[in-house]
Amino acid sequence: MSDRVSLPEALIYVMVMVSASDSSMTDKELHSIGEVVKTLPVFSGFDTDDLVLVAQNCGTRLQAENGMSETLNVIAASVPESHRDTAYALAVEIAVADVRVRQEELRMLQMLRDALDLDKLTVAAIERSAQARYRPL
Structure with a gap:
């Protein structure tokens, strides 16, 4: 397998990894992934019909020997510094999708922070923003 994927593929890998981290991809998480891919500008030009294939490719990578660390390496190599905060924001978005x-x-968010080499202020801002958006009544 390649050591790099396209930016949209890497972002989908991020979301799939977070969703699958607890061994269960909920309907809310899957719906959120689909909506993110359909609506965010970073996915413009990405064929949404390829979403399932990209998610399956991520799953295949994860099942390989050292799959998690290798997939994190692929993500880190594929996401430019200018979009690392975007990748983490999408990860948090999927983590909070089912509240x-x-x-x-x-733990997966922590591993992503480390792989993407994000600073603490950026991480705190992204996480605080998600808390504010998903706060229940």
Whole structure:
């Protein structure tokens, strides 16, 4: 497998990894991934018909020996510095999609932060923004 993928593919890998981190991809998470891919400008030009194939490719990578660390390496190599905050924001968006963020998702977010080499202020701002958007009544 390649050491790099396109930016849209890498961002989909990020979302799939967060969603699958707790061994269950909920309908809300899957819906959120689909909506993100359909609506965000970073995915303009990406054929949404390829979403399932890209997600399956991510799953195949994850199942390989050292799959998680290798997939994180592919993401880090494929996401330019200018879009690393975008990648983390999408990860957080999927983690909070079903309102309750599980321990496994928190661990995956930590691994993504490290792989993307994000600074603490950026991470805090993204996480705080998600908390504000998804706060229940």
